[in-house]
Amino acid sequence: MNALAALGEALVLIGTFFYFLSALGLIRMPDVYNRMQTSTKSATLGSLGVLVGTGLWAVGDGLSWAWFVKATVIAVFLLLTNPISAHALIRAAYKSGIPLWQGSVVDKYREHIEAKASPGAAESESTEEGGEE
Amino acid sequence: MIGIGVYLALIAIATLLSMYRFMVGPTTPDRLVAVDIMTTITTGLMVLFALYYRRMIFLDVALVYAILAFGGVIAFARYMEGGL
Numbered sequence: 001m002n003a004l005a006a007l008g009e010a011l012v013l014i015g016t017f018f019y020f021l022s023a024l025g026l027i028r029m030p031d032v033y034n035r036m037q038t039s040t041k042s043a044t045l046g047s048l049g050v051l052v053g054t055g056l057w058a059v060g061d062g063l064s065w066a067w068f069v070k071a072t073v074i075a076v077f078l079l080l081t082n083p084i085s086a087h088a089l090i091r092a093a094y095k096s097g098i099p100l101w102q103g104s105v106v107d108k109y110r111e112h113i114e115a116k117a118s119p120g121a122a123e124s125e126s127t128e129e130g131g132e133e
Numbered sequence: 134m135i136g137i138g139v140y141l142a143l144i145a146i147a148t149l150l151s152m153y154r155f156m157v158g159p160t161t162p163d164r165l166v167a168v169d170i171m172t173t174i175t176t177g178l179m180v181l182f183a184l185y186y187r188r189m190i191f192l193d194v195a196l197v198y199a200i201l202a203f204g205g206v207i208a209f210a211r212y213m214e215g216g217l
Contacts, residue, residue: 012181013135016143023147026154026170032162035154039166044171046193050140050177054184070192071180072197078176081203086170088210091183093162096213 005060008053015049018042031101032093040086044079119126136187144178165209172202 025038055071094109148171155167176199183191210217 002145012140016140016147018146019177020143023150023174024155026167027150032160033167035163036166039170043170047173047177051180054180056183061184067184067189067192070189070196074176074180074192074196077196077199078173080198081138082173085203085206085210088207089162090168092210092213093160096162096215098160098162102136119177 006056008058009050010058010059011053012057013053015046015053016050018046018049022046029075030103031102032098035088035101036086036093040082044082047078047082048075051078073087134180137181140181141178144174144181147174161213165206165213169202169206172198176202 019042022042025042026035029035030036051071051074052068055068058067058071061067063083098105142158142182151170151174155164155171158164158167176195179195179198183189183195208217
């Protein structure tokens with residue numbers, strides 16, 4: 001039982017460390033797209049660690065298994081909905097005209113929109129540019 | 134083993150950093166990203182408090198908070214696209 005609590009506590013430590021890393025990426029990155037990329041990914045991973053770790057820790061402390069089940073339900077919900085909200089936010093940011101950082105080299109979404117607007121011209125342009133490395 | 138204070142300190146530092154981004158963020162999506170990260174962190178904090186106070190009802194609070202935060206972020210995204 002005590003090993004379970006130790007495993008859960010280690011998972012909670014890893015999760016909170018990833019929370020810290022996500023907030024650090026929110027500070028350090030140059031524009032909103034890079035900030036969203038780093039922050040949302042590591043915050044989702046940190047939530048998984050904290051929630052599953054707290055469930056295991058509670059079971060190791062002598063509480064019932066319902067704690068683990070409820071915490072895992074919240075973790076699965078966050079794992080499903082966090083990328084959706086991030087995607088919606090960043091799509092709204094692109095459509096409301098926020099410019100990319102000047103160091104960005106690939107803009108696949110603009111190519112996609114141009115290809116949908118005028119199929120012939122944009123296709124030849126994209127093959128000429130050769131977006132893939 | 135280590136103690137809950139270390140985890141609460143890490144969560145507090147993360148929340149303060151995202152509050153900084155919320156205050157100085159040059160555009161509206163920056164602030165919304167900061168709010169999104171803060172709600173995710175607060176969900177984990179509520180689950181930690183549920184274990185600290187030994188009350189299972191806080192887990193239900195965390196689940197409802199996660200659902201409401203998701204709906205709020207989706208609503209803000211729709212508003213910024215001009216569809217709301």
